[in-house]
Amino acid sequence: MIVIDDIYISDEVVEEQFVCDLNKCKGGCCVDGDAGAPLTNDELKEVIAGFEKVKHLLTEEGRKVIERDGLYQYDQEFGWVTPTISTGMCAYGLVDEKGIVKCSFEQQYYAGELKWKKPISCHLYPIKISKSKNTEQQYVNYEPRDQMCNPGCLNGQKLKVPVYVFLKEAIIRKYGEDFYEVLTQIADQYYVSKDAKK
Known part of the structure; x- marks a missing residue:
């Protein structure tokens, strides 16, 4: 879990890879x-x-x-x-x-x-955001549909593009450039470097 201010981001957002493949999912x-x-x-x-x-x-x-x-x-x-x-x-x-x-x-x-x-919920997909009822906390989760998004998952793995990189424009639109810069620094420090040591 990555925490930036009151925003809780699941590890999958930086660990998983995804690039939408419209020719296969047909905008499902x-x-x-x-x-x-x-x-x-x-x-x-x-x-x-x-x-x-x-x-x-x-x-x-x-x-x-x-x-x-x-x-x-x-x-x-x-x-x-x-x-x-x-x-x-x-x-x-x-x-x-x-x-x-x-x-x-x-x-x-x-x-x-x-x-x-377009709606930010569409722009961010397959990231979904939920909010806490009693606090200002927001939860950012990677939730692709199993069959529909499988081509995008395979495409992301082939191109080696993390979810947060594919959705850079949408994330900046939602949370701003400073937020995205911090997210990128965390991803580089804790995940990319970790993979390089394997």
């Missing part, structure tokens, strides 16, 4: 889940502000679900989440010509239409 994390993508309170505003920019990219069912149920929903376990369609796919998802599910917000971000990329 946008489909396979217990609810839609978790949203922070600030992200609710981003969804509202960006909806008109992504509306034309959505599936017909996605638009109908949003019109019926709203831009986001409240889940008893996960809090605010994006709506989902009958297949389980996020209502803000789209399927490209290769059959890969992509985020409509992210597509418009890359197109220069939006400044917000």
Whole structure:
């Protein structure tokens, strides 16, 4: 366990290796889940502000679900989440010509239409963050799906890319550059050097 301030990071975040392989998983994390993508309170505003920019990219069912149920929903376990369609796919998802599910917000971000990329919960996956109910503590865990994420795990091992390195942009977005620098120093000192001595 790595502890930086009130943030508790599981060893797997620096010990395990992962590089998403979209051609094999087909963006399954946008489909396979217990609810839609978790949203922070600030992200609710981003969804509202960006909806008109992504509306034309959505599936017909996605638009109908949003019109019926709203831009986001409240889940008893996960809090605010994006709506989902009958297949389980996020209502803000789209399927490209290769059959890969992509985020409509992210597509418009890359197109220069939006400044917000996508929910941080999606950006960080397969890292998941949970919070303590009674304290400010946060728990950062590496939780890939067994079958869906297996290609990404194999790809990471092949390329020798640790989870925290693959998710550098997302981690910095969530916790800042200083946090990531400290995490990298800890990883280098306690894990990379340890492996070199074996």
